[in-house]
Amino acid sequence: MSDLEQQFNAAVDKVRNAPTDGDFKPSNNYKLTMYALYRQATDGDVSGKRPGMLNVIERAKYDAWAKRKGMTRDQAMRSYVDEVDMVEAQYG
Numbered sequence: 001m002s003d004l005e006q007q008f009n010a011a012v013d014k015v016r017n018a019p020t021d022g023d024f025k026p027s028n029n030y031k032l033t034m035y036a037l038y039r040q041a042t043d044g045d046v047s048g049k050r051p052g053m054l055n056v057i058e059r060a061k062y063d064a065w066a067k068r069k070g071m072t073r074d075q076a077m078r079s080y081v082d083e084v085d086m087v088e089a090q091y092g
Contacts, residue, residue, distance in 0.1 A: 008041060008077040011084040024091040032064035034083060040068040041076035 001009075015034065018024075026034075039046070046065040051058040068076060 004074060004077050004081075007081045011081045012038065014084055014088070022091065024087055026087075028060075032060060034080065035061055036064040036068050037076050037080040037083070039065045040071050041073055041080055044073065045069045 046062060046069060050062050050066075053059060071079075
């Protein structure tokens with residue numbers, strides 16, 4: 001496992017185990033960004049049909065992920081780690 005993969009996995013663990021009552025309250029757009037970076041890093045480019053307009057949440061997730069199309073796995077992992085580091089530096 002590369003150093004970047006280790007950093008990415010550590011960042012994912014931090015996000016999964018973050019307290020829900022902490023100081024940092026991520027916006028929905030921020031959550032979508034993190035979701036998209038995670039999916040791009042783990043699954044690559046989005047595939048499948050875009051959800052219908054009545055399925056608002058899944059459609060937003062699909063669209064956020066689709067914006068990352070073409071981003072390499074390493075770029076997505078690095079961006080995810082950088083986002084987590086930024087939040088950690090600001091909120092502890």
